[in-house]
Amino acid sequence: MKMTKAKRNKLIYNIVTFALVIGAFLILQSMIANKTITRSLKGQLVPICCWIVMAVSLNLVIGISGELSLGHAGFMSVGAYTGAVVSGLLINVYDIQDATLRLVVAIVAGGLLSGIVGALIGIPVLRLRGDYLAIVTLAFGEIIRNLVNVLYIGTGDGRLYASFLNKKLPEGVTMLVDGAKGAVKIKPISTFTAGFILVLITLVVVLNLVNSRAGRAIKACRDNRIAAESMGVNVTKYKMMAFVTAAVLAGMAGALYGLNSSTVVPTQFTFNQSINVLVFVVLGGLGNVLGSVISATLLTILPEMLRAFADYRMLVYAVVLILVMIFTNNPTILSFMKRLIAPFKRKDVTGGDAQ
Amino acid sequence: MIFLDNLMNGLSLGSIYAIIALGYTMVYGIAKMLNFAHGDIIMVGAYIAFCGLQYWGLPPIVAILAAMVVCTILGITIEGLAYRPLRQAASLAVLITAIGMSYLLQNIALMIWGANPKSFPRTFINSSILHIGGLNIASATIYTILANVVIMIALTLFTAKTKMGKAMRCVSEDRGAAELMGINVNRTISVTFAIGSALAAIAGVLLCSSYPILQPTTGSMPGIKAFTAAVFGGIGSIPGAMLGGVLLGVIEIFGKAYISTELGDAIVFAVLIVVLLVKPSGLLGKPVREKV
Numbered sequence: 001m002k003m004t005k006a007k008r009n010k011l012i013y014n015i016v017t018f019a020l021v022i023g024a025f026l027i028l029q030s031m032i033a034n035k036t037i038t039r040s041l042k043g044q045l046v047p048i049c050c051w052i053v054m055a056v057s058l059n060l061v062i063g064i065s066g067e068l069s070l071g072h073a074g075f076m077s078v079g080a081y082t083g084a085v086v087s088g089l090l091i092n093v094y095d096i097q098d099a100t101l102r103l104v105v106a107i108v109a110g111g112l113l114s115g116i117v118g119a120l121i122g123i124p125v126l127r128l129r130g131d132y133l134a135i136v137t138l139a140f141g142e143i144i145r146n147l148v149n150v151l152y153i154g155t156g157d158g159r160l161y162a163s164f165l166n167k168k169l170p171e172g173v174t175m176l177v178d179g180a181k182g183a184v185k186i187k188p189i190s191t192f193t194a195g196f197i198l199v200l201i202t203l204v205v206v207l208n209l210v211n212s213r214a215g216r217a218i219k220a221c222r223d224n225r226i227a228a229e230s231m232g233v234n235v236t237k238y239k240m241m242a243f244v245t246a247a248v249l250a251g252m253a254g255a256l257y258g259l260n261s262s263t264v265v266p267t268q269f270t271f272n273q274s275i276n277v278l279v280f281v282v283l284g285g286l287g288n289v290l291g292s293v294i295s296a297t298l299l300t301i302l303p304e305m306l307r308a309f310a311d312y313r314m315l316v317y318a319v320v321l322i323l324v325m326i327f328t329n330n331p332t333i334l335s336f337m338k339r340l341i342a343p344f345k346r347k348d349v350t351g352g353d354a355q
Numbered sequence: 356m357i358f359l360d361n362l363m364n365g366l367s368l369g370s371i372y373a374i375i376a377l378g379y380t381m382v383y384g385i386a387k388m389l390n391f392a393h394g395d396i397i398m399v400g401a402y403i404a405f406c407g408l409q410y411w412g413l414p415p416i417v418a419i420l421a422a423m424v425v426c427t428i429l430g431i432t433i434e435g436l437a438y439r440p441l442r443q444a445a446s447l448a449v450l451i452t453a454i455g456m457s458y459l460l461q462n463i464a465l466m467i468w469g470a471n472p473k474s475f476p477r478t479f480i481n482s483s484i485l486h487i488g489g490l491n492i493a494s495a496t497i498y499t500i501l502a503n504v505v506i507m508i509a510l511t512l513f514t515a516k517t518k519m520g521k522a523m524r525c526v527s528e529d530r531g532a533a534e535l536m537g538i539n540v541n542r543t544i545s546v547t548f549a550i551g552s553a554l555a556a557i558a559g560v561l562l563c564s565s566y567p568i569l570q571p572t573t574g575s576m577p578g579i580k581a582f583t584a585a586v587f588g589g590i591g592s593i594p595g596a597m598l599g600g601v602l603l604g605v606i607e608i609f610g611k612a613y614i615s616t617e618l619g620d621a622i623v624f625a626v627l628i629v630v631l632l633v634k635p636s637g638l639l640g641k642p643v644r645e646k647v
Contacts, residue, residue, distance in 0.1 A: 325451050
């Protein structure tokens with residue numbers, strides 16, 4: 001069967017993406033085995049996996065589905081808290097010592113709950129458009145942060161205690177989530193391998209979704225909602241599909257992230273964190289999955305390597321956001337760039353654009 | 356009495372939201388963009404007034420005027436440099452640029468003034484507390500409410516009576532047609548940003564007179580809430596911004612007083628979501644039909 005050119009390009013793109021990720025994992029694993037890896041990089045491995053998953057899933061919402069979601073960190077916090085509680089529950093109440101089993105259950109639970117929250121948010125939010133949708137997702141992110149700030153969960157006597165607003169747990173309870181102090185006394189069980197598997201799952205899910213019938217429908221809704229609707233595409237359904245998938249992935253990343261350290265505090269998941277992920281997505285290229293993977297990796301490693309740069313990180317991010325947007329959207333600059341690269345482009349009879 | 360005290364606090368906070376929301380609603384109505392950086396212009400205005408009062412020893416009125424001038428120039432510059440090149444672009448690109456601008460302002464403020472919160476000096480605005488029939492009313496409350504009413508009347512007259520106001524309404528209605536009628540769209544949008552930013556400076560001074568803690572992130576949360584207020588009242592509508600702002604301020608203070616202090620922000624945002632679901636065009640807004 002003969003492949004069309006577009007199909008072949010997609011296949012090459014997917015192969016390159018997977019090859020890069022798997023190659024990087026193998027190199028890093030051999031570096032860990034040889035002990036040639038630096039201490040700071042080793043500590044960064046799990047967070048890098050989390051941020052890659054966050055960036056790719058946000059790219060699904062922003063780049064593929066074309067809706068600006070500013071509450072992605074909220075889903076991450078849902079996942080992180082769920083992961084911490086589930087892991088604590090498994091070890092304190094059910095006495096399961098197997099760390100891998102706890103990690104898997106925690107990540108799945110984090111993804112599930114985040115997905116449910118995503119669906120609950122998505123139903124009202126996805127009826128809105130453009131700027132409204134952005135501001136409402138921002139609002140939801142803040143609401144989630146507000147709610148976990150007054151959440152108290154603990155285990156004791158072989159059962160789970162939870163209270164809301166006031167700390168009304170009985171004496172002698174082992175606290176798992178302690179209001180503004182966040183999730184406390186987490187036993188770190190995240191591993192780089194688990195992170196790598198999560199990244200692979202994310203890539204498989206997102207790339208398959210993008211290249212499927214559903215993915216084409218999602219992109220059609222992005223490009224022209226009314227046209228897509230008149231072609232019989234159920235806009236809300238497909239937008240919901242992208243949004244909830246992204247929420248599930250962000251929840252899983254959150255669970256992995258939460259179980260990588262001993263505490264998780266609500267201030268880790270502010271609006272700033274959502275913007276951080278937004279920068280990964282914008283710099284990597286809207287709709288470009290491989291770009292998100294690369295930029296999330298680089299932008300997580302770079303600030304650690306360049307300590308002096310750390311103070312100016314957000315400043316540089318802000319400038320990057322503005323410049324990338326102007327350079328990729330201004331008609332004058334676009335046509336200038338086109339003329340600049342035109343002489344180097346191969347003459348393509350079928351692909352050339354008619355002026 | 357506590358009820359009335361809360362009500363006054365709510366009205367005062369709501370008036371600040373209303374002034375900020377006016378800036379949002381004008382820019383949104385005319386340039387059709389959500390100027391995310393508006394909240395940070397408030398912060399810059401407050402810092403300039405702070406420097407004027409604390410370091411340069413200016414009289415309060417002059418300090419406020421200086422803040423207004425700086426913010427006006429800032430608003431026009433931001434519009435010209437960052438938003439004008441994206442006039443034809445998708446709203447997603449403009450919104451991301453505006454978020455970038457908001458972060459840029461916050462980080463520049465962080466470099467200039469540092470992360471430590473500054474305490475805003477006392478001026479005639481917040482110098483005294485009036486006792487009226489057992490009620491304690493801070494003078495800042497009176498000034499804020501007064502400023503709000505004056506600004507709203509002035510803006511309503513401006514858009515209704517002046518030539519520039521008419522141009523603004525035209526651009527807001529149909530940008531292309533306005534251009535064909537010989538209206539300079541770019542200049543109209545610049546003037547809108549100038550007015551919005553000058554109002555932001557006033558809002559910044561009033562905000563810091565009531566809540567005298569000043570830091571680079573001071574403006575972002577009130578900014579987002581004021582946008583909520585603008586949506587609540589019906590975006591693009593000047594009386595709507597005022598109504599939405601005042602209602603939102605009252606809801607926030609009562610929510611904090613009677614439901615939970617920690618959940619104050621969550622309550623405000625819940626209001627936004629309910630409004631958008633029940634009546635997306637807001638209390639006083641007109642529904643917009645979508646054209647192909």
